[in-house]
Amino acid sequence: MSEAITLTAEARKDVGKGASRRLRRADLVPAIIYGGEQSPAQITLAGKAIRKMLQTDSFYSQILTIEVEGKKQQAILKDVQRHPAKEIAMHLDFLRVDADHALxxxxxxxxxxxxxxxxxxxxxxxxxxxxxxxxxxxxxxxxxxxxxxxxxxxxxxxxxxxxxxxxxxxxxxxxxxxxxxxxxxxxxxxxxxxxxxxxxxxxxxxxxxxxx
Structure with a gap:
């Protein structure tokens, strides 16, 4: 069993292509968490941490803990949009999971x-x-x-x-x-x-x- 993965994220209010480009220049990766009874949440993650995670097999299939401004929620990675020429993530999609509902x-x-x-x-x-x-x-x-x-x-x-x-x-x-x-x-x-x-x-x- 691989070690549990916890990601620390920040809420993101500034959205759009221009905002995403500014985030990437600051070595941040835009992402979204959706699903469950909560509304979709736009977040940002540290680029260095995500580059490390993308090289970890369990990142793609493990239930992750994502902490956004002190609040933790569980999710799985559903999609990674990668740069066409570089090994970097442009955007991540996470799906919330509920212990009582099949995924x-x-x-x-x-x-x-x-x-x-x-x-x-x-x-x-x-x-x-x-x-x-x-x-x-x-x-x-x-x-x-x-x-x-x-x-x-x-x-x-x-x-x-x-x-x-x-x-x-x-x-x-x-x-x-x-x-x-x-x-x-x-x-x-x-x-x-x-x-x-x-x-x-x-x-x-x-x-x-x-x-x-």
């Missing part, structure tokens, strides 16, 4: 045992990731920081789907709520060019032996 959000997938995957190590294939995050629905208390995908036993040509993953109690995949036809592909082990070449050579040799 819908994306969490990252953590792929395990890729180095000992049967389909790669013994059968010459390569792992393909169909997605790196999944959308889930759960109460805030059940929110996982990530969902593990164990690749150890996956053989060449096989796939892992959402239904193959183990999730904490109370966590549901949004896609699966739509029915069995939405059991999305997560990862697979596919043949490489070298593998296909070996297979073709083997088939050719078998055919030649049969002709003899």
């Amino acid at each position: 819908t959000t994306h969490v990252p997938l953590r792929f395990l045992n890729e180095d000992i995957c049967v389909g790669v190590k013994d059968q010459g294939g390569a792992i393909t990731h169909s997605r790196v995050e999944v959308e889930i629905r759960c109460l805030p208390a059940n929110l996982p920081e990530f969902i593990e995908v164990d690749m150890a036993g996956v053989e060449l040509g096989n796939h892992i789907h959402l239904s193959d993953l183990t999730v904490p109690e109370g966590v549901e995949f949004v896609a699966m709520l739509q029915g069995e036809g939405h059991d999305l592909d997560v990862a697979s082990v596919q043949a490489t060019r070298a593998t296909k070449g070996d297979e073709e050579s083997g088939e050719a040799a078998t055919e030649e032996a049969g002709e003899e």
